[in-house]
Amino acid sequence: MSGDSDPAEVLSREGQIKEIGGGKKASATIYDIAKIAGVNASTVSRALNKPGRVSAKTQKLVEDAVEELNFRANPFARALPTGRTNNLGLIVADITNPSFFDLIRGAGKGSALQDFTLVLAESAESGVAELTAARRMLGTVDGLILASPRMDDKDIRSLARHKHVVVINREVDGVPCVIPDASKGIGQAVRSLAANGHRKLAFVAGPPRSWMSDRRWEGIQAACEWSRLAATRLESTTPTLEGGRKVARAVRESGATAVMTYNDLLAIGLMQELQVAGIEVPDALSIVGFDDIFGADFTTPSLTTIRSPLGECGSLATRLMLDLLDGSQGETCTLHAETELVLRGSSGRLLSA
Amino acid sequence: MSGDSDPAEVLSREGQIKEIGGGKKASATIYDIAKIAGVNASTVSRALNKPGRVSAKTQKLVEDAVEELNFRANPFARALPTGRTNNLGLIVADITNPSFFDLIRGAGKGSALQDFTLVLAESAESGVAELTAARRMLGTVDGLILASPRMDDKDIRSLARHKHVVVINREVDGVPCVIPDASKGIGQAVRSLAANGHRKLAFVAGPPRSWMSDRRWEGIQAACEWSRLAATRLESTTPTLEGGRKVARAVRESGATAVMTYNDLLAIGLMQELQVAGIEVPDALSIVGFDDIFGADFTTPSLTTIRSPLGECGSLATRLMLDLLDGSQGETCTLHAETELVLRGSSGRLLSA
DNA sequence: TTGTAGGCGTTATCAG
DNA sequence: CTGATAACGCCTACAA
Numbered sequence: 001m002s003g004d005s006d007p008a009e010v011l012s013r014e015g016q017i018k019e020i021g022g023g024k025k026a027s028a029t030i031y032d033i034a035k036i037a038g039v040n041a042s043t044v045s046r047a048l049n050k051p052g053r054v055s056a057k058t059q060k061l062v063e064d065a066v067e068e069l070n071f072r073a074n075p076f077a078r079a080l081p082t083g084r085t086n087n088l089g090l091i092v093a094d095i096t097n098p099s100f101f102d103l104i105r106g107a108g109k110g111s112a113l114q115d116f117t118l119v120l121a122e123s124a125e126s127g128v129a130e131l132t133a134a135r136r137m138l139g140t141v142d143g144l145i146l147a148s149p150r151m152d153d154k155d156i157r158s159l160a161r162h163k164h165v166v167v168i169n170r171e172v173d174g175v176p177c178v179i180p181d182a183s184k185g186i187g188q189a190v191r192s193l194a195a196n197g198h199r200k201l202a203f204v205a206g207p208p209r210s211w212m213s214d215r216r217w218e219g220i221q222a223a224c225e226w227s228r229l230a231a232t233r234l235e236s237t238t239p240t241l242e243g244g245r246k247v248a249r250a251v252r253e254s255g256a257t258a259v260m261t262y263n264d265l266l267a268i269g270l271m272q273e274l275q276v277a278g279i280e281v282p283d284a285l286s287i288v289g290f291d292d293i294f295g296a297d298f299t300t301p302s303l304t305t306i307r308s309p310l311g312e313c314g315s316l317a318t319r320l321m322l323d324l325l326d327g328s329q330g331e332t333c334t335l336h337a338e339t340e341l342v343l344r345g346s347s348g349r350l351l352s353a
Numbered sequence: 354m355s356g357d358s359d360p361a362e363v364l365s366r367e368g369q370i371k372e373i374g375g376g377k378k379a380s381a382t383i384y385d386i387a388k389i390a391g392v393n394a395s396t397v398s399r400a401l402n403k404p405g406r407v408s409a410k411t412q413k414l415v416e417d418a419v420e421e422l423n424f425r426a427n428p429f430a431r432a433l434p435t436g437r438t439n440n441l442g443l444i445v446a447d448i449t450n451p452s453f454f455d456l457i458r459g460a461g462k463g464s465a466l467q468d469f470t471l472v473l474a475e476s477a478e479s480g481v482a483e484l485t486a487a488r489r490m491l492g493t494v495d496g497l498i499l500a501s502p503r504m505d506d507k508d509i510r511s512l513a514r515h516k517h518v519v520v521i522n523r524e525v526d527g528v529p530c531v532i533p534d535a536s537k538g539i540g541q542a543v544r545s546l547a548a549n550g551h552r553k554l555a556f557v558a559g560p561p562r563s564w565m566s567d568r569r570w571e572g573i574q575a576a577c578e579w580s581r582l583a584a585t586r587l588e589s590t591t592p593t594l595e596g597g598r599k600v601a602r603a604v605r606e607s608g609a610t611a612v613m614t615y616n617d618l619l620a621i622g623l624m625q626e627l628q629v630a631g632i633e634v635p636d637a638l639s640i641v642g643f644d645d646i647f648g649a650d651f652t653t654p655s656l657t658t659i660r661s662p663l664g665e666c667g668s669l670a671t672r673l674m675l676d677l678l679d680g681s682q683g684e685t686c687t688l689h690a691e692t693e694l695v696l697r698g699s700s701g702r703l704l705s706a
Numbered sequence: 707t708t709g710t711a712g713g714c715g716t717t718a719t720c721a722g
Numbered sequence: 723c724t725g726a727t728a729a730c731g732c733c734t735a736c737a738a
Contacts, residue, residue, distance in 0.1 A: 024515050026436075027492070029715055040725045045717060055723060072492050076438065077715030079429040080730040083379075087472075095458045098451065098647055105448045108475055112486070117493055119440075120473040122461055133465070139380070139425050140470055162377050241650075268651055275653070294451055295648025297594075298621055300628070382731055393709050398733060408707060430731030433714040 028069040036065040048073065075117075088116045088321060089141035091133055093148045095122040098294040099263070099310055103147055103168065106314025114322055116142075127151040134159055143321045146170075147314075148212070164324045166317045168310075170211045171334065176324065178317045178335045182219045182290075185306035185339030189260065189288050190223035192341065197350040198258040198286060200230045204247050204270065206239045206262030213262050216290065220260060232256065236266055244269020248277070257285060257350050264289035264296050264305055271299060271346060286347035301345025309337045381422040389418040401426065428470075441469045441674060442494035444486055446501045448475040451647040452616070452663055456500055456521065459667025467675055469495075480504040487512055496674045499523075500667075501565070517677045519670045521663075523564045524687070529677065531670045531688045535572045535643075538659035538692030542613065542641050543576035545694065550703040551611040551639060553583045557600050557623070559592045559615030566615050569643065573613060585609065589619055597622020601630070610638060610703050617642035617649050617658055624652060624699060639700035654698025662690045 030048075034041040039058060047054045047062040054062070065071070079085045088111045092100045104120070111118045119141055123130030127150040134151075137144060143164035149156060156172050159165050167177045193201065203220050206213035217233055224231040234250050236243040244266040251259055251270060261267040267289030271281050281287055281301060289296065292307035316335050323329030383401075387394040392411055400407045400415040407415070418424070432438045441464045445453045457473070464471045472494055476483030480503040487504075490497060496517035502509060509525050512518050520530045546554065556573050559566035570586055577584040587603050589596045597619040604612055604623060614620040620642030624634050634640055634654060642649065645660035669688050676682035 024517070027515070031715080041715090042717080042726075043724060045715095046724085049717085053723080058723080072488075074433075074715055075492055076429045076432040077730095078717075080433065080715080080732095081717040083730085085429065095461065096454045096647070098454075101449045101451075101454070104473075105475065108448060108473065112474065112489075117489070118473055120457075120461065120471055121465065122458065135425075136465075136468075136470070139428055162380070164377070294449070295651050298648050298651040300653045384731080394731090395710080395733080396708060399708085402733080406707080411707080427731055430714095431733075433716095433731080434733045436714085 027074075028071045029074070030071075033062065033065040033069055033071050036068065037061040084325075085140060085142050086116050087119050087141040088318060089119045089121070089134075089137040089144040091121050091123060091130060091137070091144065091146050091149070093123055093125050093130070093150055095120075099291050099308070100147060101294060102311035103314035106311040106316075107145060107318050108314075110315040110318030110322075114318075116318075116322070123150060125150060127155075131155055138162055142325055145314075145317050145321060147317075164321060166321045166324070168313050168317050174332065176320055176329075176331060176333050176335075178313045178320065178337065180308040180310075180313060180339050181336040182216050182306065182308075182339050183222070185308075185341050186216070186219040186223050186260075187226075188341035189304075189306055189347075190220065190227050190229060192343065193258045193286060193288070193347065194227040194229055196286070196348055198229065200254075200256045201232075201258045201260065202251055202254045202256035203231060203233050204236050204244070204251070204259060204261040204266050205233055206236065206266075208235075210239075210262070216260075216262060229258075236262065239263050240265050241269035241272070244271075245273040248273035251285075252277075252279070258288070258347070259285065260288045260290070262290060264291050264293045264303060267303055267305065267346070268296070268299055271303070280351075281346050282348040283351040286350070288341075288347050292342050296342075297344065299346070304344045304347035305342050306339050307342050308339050312337050380427075381424045382427070383424075386415065386418040386422055386424050389421065390414040437678075438493065438495050439469050440472050440494040441671060442472045442474070442487075442490040442497040444474050444476060444483060444490070444497065444499050444502070446476055446478050446483070446503055448473075452644050452661070453500060454647060455664030456667035459664040459669075460498060460671050461667075463668040463671030463675075467671075469671075469675070476503060478503060480508075484508055491515055495678055498667075498670050498674060500670075517674060519674045519677070521666050521670050527685065529673055529682075529684060529686050529688075531666045531673065531690065533661040533663070533666060533692050534689040535569050535659065535661075535692050536575070538661075538694050539569070539572040539576050539613075540579075541694035542657075542659055542700075543573065543580050543582065545696065546611045546639060546641070546700065547580040547582055549639065549701055551582065553607075553609045554585075554611045554613065555604055555607045555609035556584060556586050557589050557597075557604070557612060557614040557619050558586055559589065559619075561588075563592075563615070569613075569615060582611075589615065592616050593618050594622035594625070597624075598626040601626035604638075605630075605632070611641070611700070612638065613641045613643070615643060617644050617646045617656060620656055620658065620699070621649070621652055624656070633704075634699050635701040636704040639703070641694075641700050645695050649695075650697065652699070657697045657700035658695050659692050660695050661692050665690050 030041045030044040034044045044062050047059050090107050108118050121133040130151050146167045148169040153172050160175050165175055167175055171177050203217055221231055236247050248270050267287050271287050289303050289305035292305045296303040296305050383394045383397040387397045397415050400412050443460050461471050474486040483504050499520045501522040506525050513528050518528055520528050524530050574584055589600050601623050620640050624640050642656050642658035645658045649656040649658050
């Protein structure tokens, strides 16, 4: 497995090495292999993508030639007549947000598996940048996966009119979605807190317009009602470490002994600030985050959190997209992925009053 | 800024909406806009790519039509005659490794700026997967950026024979590279440690075949010699949290009072294990990592580390690639990016004996 | 300055 | 089962 089968060497067998801009070598075309196999180019094309519609002999001839020239069909030339690019677009709100890493990987693996290429863009959390990126991609891809999109519903639907779109982490009417269902993990977390003697819980919310934040709050309210916990909602400035630190004061004043935050970053920032103030976690206050991001176990104590299976969402979304593309799946399907509680050190029994 | 200018609506002005596979709408071609502008398609092409080679009046006519139809040239059709795809390939060893996040973002921004599209793949740390991914990409992109590649030098050179290649984080003869120069950050770190009373330093090395690990060790030796510190090298099993925990014992036995590790993950794992054993950081032992990954400030104490400007490397690499592509840069250029010490809580004055 | 014509590498539709 | 031939959407000589 190395650079042995260099097409360039073989190409020179024809006595003429094709040069291409930048002094790089061009690659073989179906005509090259047609010549070697002694058949017509259209037969080569058939042998390559409609297996069984050429004679076994011809098939072998073609395959040998393909092997010899190390031929790979030009994706661009192929895209022209078929309209299919074999590219999948993925737009994430923020590449540096660790929540998305697994998602990107999941999508990458899923598409590579089906010989699709992943085209990536990020929107830097801006709705207009997102739309721009999406428009740019429209011409390049067969389908678009939007992870935690920031643009309007109607913009998403407008995109969906041109290409297949799958949305992750948000529900958009009329567009296929993949969303983690927070209720299971939330139920586990709240029950765990209740069992540890907590009676009053605070939820630190995320961005005002975040669809996910509202769903989580709803889930928490329901679970608290069920477990007979009082639940209050606090607003954060930004869903970051900094935002978590800033909300510490409100948390203390709320009188809650358990806190759940919109995401792990908030939880970690909050924990840092509380510890600076001399408040023991989890002895005096339990903290539960959301997402189980990279680094959630770096803290002391390590962070209890509700894991969203973003990696799974990524691969689910690509699979869904692929099904959409070959028509084996309807347009209006919504998939749910389950969340689960990851119990670590930042939550536990209430010790001090 | 929203879905108002939907091409589909406008297209129907022609009285015929084109349908395309999956019930999605096709988009306008230069012929559509040629018709509206009342000129020939080739004139449209010229107006679009060779500004100044058509009359001002025609130019405006064309631009208006482009606006009206919301026209975007089909990248695939464009790629065919020109051979230029306007795609940049980026292959990273491990998408979930936070060291790469900024790099990916840097590359993404840099390419989007020049209207290039970023195609991403990961190799899951495997040399053969990497080569496969690279081969797959070869047909799709104008150039390939390899971040911390795991494949052989000769495979890289073989790729470079077909497309422009830029390597990040490794030096390959005859291929343009962008590498962070560790020496500055290392110098700062070692001087800081020496100033804090440390006399014996240990370096926890990375993977045996890692080019970077060796460079860092060399740099540390040089700096230690300069600052009159004793330096010993310890081997790790894997460059992960787990590997860091496992090496804790060897670190203690080494008698060193300051430790530098191949990367932050090792440093954090090591710190966790030492703290479990009751060793105070930094009072009894100072720890310095490498890279300043996401989460390096989640720990208590937060991690002192030498930051590699991976984001900058990413954008430098794309810029270099773009220059390579338009010929304004030679093939053998190597760029260096500077590292710097990020002084946080895990290093400091030696207190206990 | 503009139009005409040919080609880029593939696939698809015909005949044969 | 196979071979011509015409698209696909765009670019680029070349000619007008």
